[in-house]
Amino acid sequence: MTNGHGADGDRDRESDGSGNGDSDGSGNGDSAAGREAVRVDRVMDGLRAFGANYTEFTRRFATWLGLHSTDAAALVEILYAEDQGTPLSPARLSERVSLSSGATAILLKRLEQAGHIVRTRESADRRVVTLRSSPGIRPRAIAFFGPYSERMAEAMAAYSPQEIQQFETFLGTLRTTMDALLAHEYEGGGPTPPTP
Numbered sequence: 001m002t003n004g005h006g007a008d009g010d011r012d013r014e015s016d017g018s019g020n021g022d023s024d025g026s027g028n029g030d031s032a033a034g035r036e037a038v039r040v041d042r043v044m045d046g047l048r049a050f051g052a053n054y055t056e057f058t059r060r061f062a063t064w065l066g067l068h069s070t071d072a073a074a075l076v077e078i079l080y081a082e083d084q085g086t087p088l089s090p091a092r093l094s095e096r097v098s099l100s101s102g103a104t105a106i107l108l109k110r111l112e113q114a115g116h117i118v119r120t121r122e123s124a125d126r127r128v129v130t131l132r133s134s135p136g137i138r139p140r141a142i143a144f145f146g147p148y149s150e151r152m153a154e155a156m157a158a159y160s161p162q163e164i165q166q167f168e169t170f171l172g173t174l175r176t177t178m179d180a181l182l183a184h185e186y187e188g189g190g191p192t193p194p195t196p
Contacts, residue, residue, distance in 0.1 A: 047174070061144055067114070073097055074107055075116055078131050079141050087122075088131045 062072030077096045081088045088096070094104040108131070111117045116137045122130045133141070156164065185191055 057145075057148060061141075064144055065116075065140070067116075068110075070097065070099070071107055071110055074104075075111060075133070075137070075141075078117060079133050079138070081131075082133060090129055090131065093131060 058073050058076055059069050061067075061076065062069040065072060065075075067075070074093060074097050077093060078088055081092075090104055090108060091101065093108075094101050097104070097107075099107065108117065108119070112119065115134055118132050118134055120130045120132055121128065159167070
């Protein structure tokens with residue numbers, strides 16, 4: 001599977017330290033374009049690995065709480081949105097976890113029955129439901145994700161505010177690009193398969 005600039009095998013040859021790889025398919029792995037292609041592949045690999053690790057943290061959180069992984073992912077989204085000062089509605093949660101409104105309603109019922117969330121009506125429009133974590137779940141979430149938060153903060157402290165700003169801009173651009181892809185090219189589940 002490619003990361004945007006050639007097969008993983010091409011990247012592996014370039015990254016063996018010999019400088020003899022052919023990452024751009026031109027036979028000139030030492031070219032500026034070839035080196036840039038390898039760098040982009042490494043960044044994409046890093047993002048993929050980070051995403052996989054984050055998914056694993058969520059899976060272990062689910063096991064730790066005795067929840068289904070989808071329920072735990074939804075709970076993490078609810079907790080995170082609260083921390084950001086923008087608590088979710090069921091509709092927004094549905095978008096975040098890529099479930100239908102019906103499936104989200106069933107999921108929320110399970111979380112509510114387990115005592116992990118509460119539904120409130122905080123808006124002037126009483127039809128709007130706001131999702132909040134229950135008082136009992138927040139300390140458990142802090143206990144679980146505390147080491148993660150501390151180590152991530154330590155890792156990021158090694159970078160200057162200017163570098164962090166560049167990372168933020170870069171990740172924002174990637175997110176906008178992926179949102180656009182999902183809304184257009186992948187709206188129906190994926191691009192049209194090629195005709196055999």
